[in-house]
Amino acid sequence: MKVCTYKGLSLVIMLRNEHCPPHAHVDAGAWSARFKFSFWHNGVELWDVVPLSRRPPLAVLEGLRQLLRQPDHLRRARHIWWCRLHTVCLDNQWWDWETNEVAVLRHITSTTFRIGSACYEPEDNRTLLALIGAQEGVEIEL
Structure with a gap:
């Protein structure tokens, strides 16, 4: 499903055989x-480009990234991902209460808890x- 368009290029969420982490395709x-993209912060990052030998100018990739970062587009991407795929891709990861972020370390502290389940509420734009x-x-x- 199309999220938005940048200079004739469509950012889309694929709905068939999709996998974590949440992402959009061009x-x-x-x-x-x-x-x-994520369901716990508003950042967007370039994941990959193939083939690398035909990579477009960085300005095009950055323009696409910035477009997807816009609140309305990011909210639409999350809505499509959640409503069609029913996951926010956070189950069984670690949440750190102290830093308020998903912890990449496997070191367990008194402020780190495993995420048992996670859901997204599109109408309120919250996880x-x-x-x-x-x-x-x-x-x-x-």
């Missing part, structure tokens, strides 16, 4: 790219995390 014919062993969950306003 197919330009001679090259294609993927951009990762809810249920943490294993924590007295309360996490509500992330995006």
Whole structure:
């Protein structure tokens, strides 16, 4: 499903055989790219471009990334991903209460809890995390 368009290039969420992390695709014919987005922060990053030998100018890739970062487009991408794929790709990762972020370390501290389940509420643009062993969950306003 199309999220938005940049200079004739469509950023789309594929709905068949898709996988984590959440991402949008651009197919330009001679090259294609993927951009990762998240359900716990508002950043967007270039994931990959293939073939690398036909990579477009960096200004094109950055323009696509910035377009997807716009709040309305990012919210639409999340809505499509959640409603069609039913995952925010955070289950079984670690949440650190102290830093308020998904922890990439496997080091468990008193402020780190495994995410048991996560869901996205499109109407409120927020993510809810249920943490294993924590007295309360996490509500992330995006």
